[in-house]
Amino acid sequence: MTNQPAAVGTSARRHDAAAKVTGGALYTADVRLPGMLHAKVLRSPHAHARLRSVDATRARALAGVHAVLTRDELAGLSPTYGYFIKDQPVVAMDKVRYVGDVVAAVAAEDEATALRALELIDVVYEPLPDVPDVTAALAEDAPELFEEAPPGIVPPYGTGASGHLRPRRNVCYEFRYATGPADVWQECDHVFEDTFAFSRMNHFHLEPFVTVADVRGEQIEIWSSTQNPFPLRKELARVLRVGENRIRVHVPYVGGGFGAKHNCKTEPIAILLSRMAGRPVRYCLTTEEGFLTLSQHAAVLKVKTGVKADGTFVARESEVLLDAGAYSDGSPLVAEKAAYRMPGPYRWTHVKSSCACVMTTTTPAGPFRGFGATQSTWAGESQVDMIARRLGMDPYELRIKNLKRLGEPFVPGESGIDSDLAEGLDTVAGELGYHRRARTPNRGMGLAIGFKDGGGVNKPAQARVKVTANGAVYVNSGTVEIGQGASTTLCQVAAEVLGVPLEQVAYAPINTDVTPFDQGTNASSGMTVMGRAVLRAAEAVRAQVLEFAARQLGCEATALTLENWAVRRGDEAPTPLPGLIMKVFGGTGYEFSGEGFFKAPNSPEAPLDAPCVFWEIGWAGAEVEVDPDTGKVTVLQLVASGDVGKAINKLVCRGQDEGAAVMGLGQALFEEMRYDGSALLNGEALDYRVPMAEDLPERFVSVTQEQGHGPGPFGAKGAGEGAMVPVAAAIANAVHDATGVRVTALPLSPERVFNALHRR
C-alpha cells in the first residue's frame, strides 16, 4: 500500500456517472439485435385450475408469429426450476396455481402481433378451490397445490439447525433452530406472547424483468437483467440439459432488482422461443406482469419472550409463517434467515425458532432486500418496546441492558458481533433528540435495531485484476452494477492497492465465459466477499509487478514501492514502468494479471454451515405525529444509520442507507400488495404506491458509521439492506410512544391506526 491512501475513503464520482446522467448507459431493456422478435405470454385467469387442454393451432397460423411455446414443446427438457425445490414450470404443465401463472408464450414480429396471437390460444381450465392465504392453506381440508412432491434438497446445516421438505400440507419447507437449555422458561418472571403481521411489497425495480436471447446452433447467448449470472447459467443448463459452457450470459447495467432478479425469470422462455424461431427474441415484462412474477413475503410471526423482573432477556421462542405464494422460488432461504435472525442483537440463554414456507395461490414470493430480517425485526423490535412498556422501563434502557457486546458470538459457533451496538443506538438516539424529547400529546419517538447476517452463506467469489503496460487497470468480477455502486467501490480497492488514480481503473462488463465465478449480487456481499477477492487479485498483480521490476533493477521486491505506475526505491527518483515493461516484452505491450479468491471457511459448529461473514446492523429512530381523528401518521423525523466499518466511498454508502430507509418508510406507512382472496387488487403502477419525494419526512437524516471492525478491505463491512430493516418497527414504536396504542400489523395505514386508537 502507498503511504497516502488516495483511492478509498473518498466521495469520488462514481464510474457509472457519465453513462447514467447522459442516458448512454445500456440496460438489457435497450439491447436490440438484428432480426429480433418479441415475446408475450398467456397468463392464467384462475387462481388454481387443472389444465384440460392447451391448443395453439390458431395462434401458430397467424401471420407474423414465429414460435409458440406450450407444455407440448417441453419434451427433452427438465422443465421445472427453483432454488432448493424445483417446482416452477417454464410454462404450466398439469395445473395453474395463481392468477398470472404462465400458460403459453409467443414470439412474433412485434409485441402487438404476439398479443393478438395469445388471444388465439384455446385453453380449457377445470377450476379448483384456491388457498389465498396461510390460514386457508394450512386448514385440515385445504386443497393441495402440489399433490406430488417436486424434487428438492435440504442443504447441510450445523449445530442446532435443520431443514425439512414438505413437513405438512402446503408447506414446501420449514427451517428450525434451537440453542441453550429450554428449562430456563421456569426462571422467567414474565413471559410475553405477541403476534405480528407483516404485509408484502413489490420490488418495483424500474427496469422490468427482461431478457434478449439469441440461440445459434448449439450456442445460447443471452443478455439479461439479472443479479446472479452464474447460478442462473447453472440452472438454465440444467433445465435445457446442455453444458454450462453452451450458455453465455451478458449482464449490462441493471435498472434495480432489490432481490427480485435472481435465477430463472424471463430467461427460459426467451431462450426456448429463440431456439424454436431461429431468431433472437426479446422478452420484456410489463410492470403489471412484474407484480405477477415475484414479491416480498407476507408473514405471520408469533413471538414468545421470557424476561427477568429487571428486564434481563432470558428466552425467545418464535414461529413464523411466510406466505410463499404459488412456487417456492427463494422461500426456503428466506425462511432460514427469518427464523435464524429472530434473536436479534440481544443476549439470550435459550432460543428456539421455526419458519415455514406456506404455499398459497398468489404471486410467488422470493428474495427481497432484507431477506427475512425485515420480517423478524418487525416482530422482534416491536415486541421489545411492548415489553419495556409492560415493565415500566424506557425501551432504550431495555435495549442497552440486553445488547450483545462487540465481539460476542451471535449464537454458539457463530462469528462475533462486529459493531458496537450501543454506540450505534446512541448515535441514532442522539441525532433524533430521543433523550431530550418533550411530552407533547400525539407526538412520540421510537427506536429499533435491524439485525441480519451479511455476506451470504457459503459464498465463494473470484476476481481478476489485470494491468496493461501503460498502467490501465481492469477489475473483472461477477458483481453486477445494479445501482449499489460496486463497479466504483471495487475499482477503488484495486486503485488503492496498485497506487494508481481511480480514473485509471475500469470495471469490465460481465460475460460468464470470461468473467471469474461469483455466486451473486446479494446479501450485501459486494464489499466483504467480492471486495476481498478483488483485494487479493490486486495484491497478486502488485506482487508480480514488483517482482518484475526488482529483477530489472537488480534489487529485492520488498525494497520497492508502487505509485502512479512507477516503482520507487527509497528516496530515489521513481522509475516509470511502461519503459521497463516494453524493454522486456516488446513495444506491443503486455498485461499483468492476478487472481483473487475469497470464501468464509465452513465449520460444522456454525448453524448455517459457515460462520457469518459480517453482521449487517441498521439503527433507526423516528419521531411521529398521529392525528387522532383520522389515524394518519406523519413522520416528522427519520434517522437511519448503518455501520459500514470503513466507507470505501462515502457517497455510495450514504446512497445505500437512504434508499434502504425510504423503502422501509414505504413499508411502514402504505406500501402493500392488496389481495381480495387470490386476486391482486393493486398490481399496477398507479394503484400501487411507492414512496415519492413528497413522502420524505420533514427531517430525514442518514448517518454512515465507520466503526472500523469490518472484515472487508480496509475494515469495510457491507451495506444496502441494513437501514431498511428497522424502519417499520421504529415508526410503530414511535406511534406507540405517541398514543399508547400498539399496532401489530403493517402497513400503519390511517384506517389501521384509527381502529387501534378507538379500540382502546
Add this chain to the structure above:
Amino acid sequence: MSSRVSIDFEVDGVRRSEEIAPNTVLLDLLRDRHALTGVKASCERGVCGACTILVDGTPAASCGVFAFSVDGAAVETIDGQGREGGLGPVQRAFAECGGFQCGYCTPGMVMLTTALLRAHPEPDDERIRSWISSNVCRCTGYQMIVDSVRRAAELSREEQP
C-alpha cells in the same frame, strides 16, 4: 392500420419529418426509430416518469403521448442535455452529488430538473421536492436527488453569462 400520418417536429434541435402510424406512441418512436434509448421505458402508464421528455419546454411522460400530437413541437430528450465536450450543468450536478444509483430514473429526473430550473432558477427544497414528486426513484431515497437539483441550480446560474 394502413393509414399513415406525417409529422414534422424537432428532436433535440434537429428537424424531423416522418410518416408514422397514427397509434404510434412518442416513447416508442424515440426509442425504436431514433434509437434514443436514453429515454427510459418502465411503467408505460404515465406514472413513474422514467420516460420524461420536454415538449415545448413542458415535462411530459412520453409513454402517454401520441407521436402525431407533437407535430410542430420541439421535443427535448436526455440526448440533447450535454454541452460541447461533456456534461451539461444538470448532468454534472447529478454526477457530482450522486443523485442516481441504478440510473433508470436518471434521464427523466434530469429532464424534470431542466424544466424546473428554467421556470424557477433558484428553487427552495420544498419546490424541488414537489417537482421531483412527479417521478419515481426506487433506489436513492430522493435526498441525494434533491441535493443534485440544488447543485444543478448553482451550476446552471454559473453557466449563464
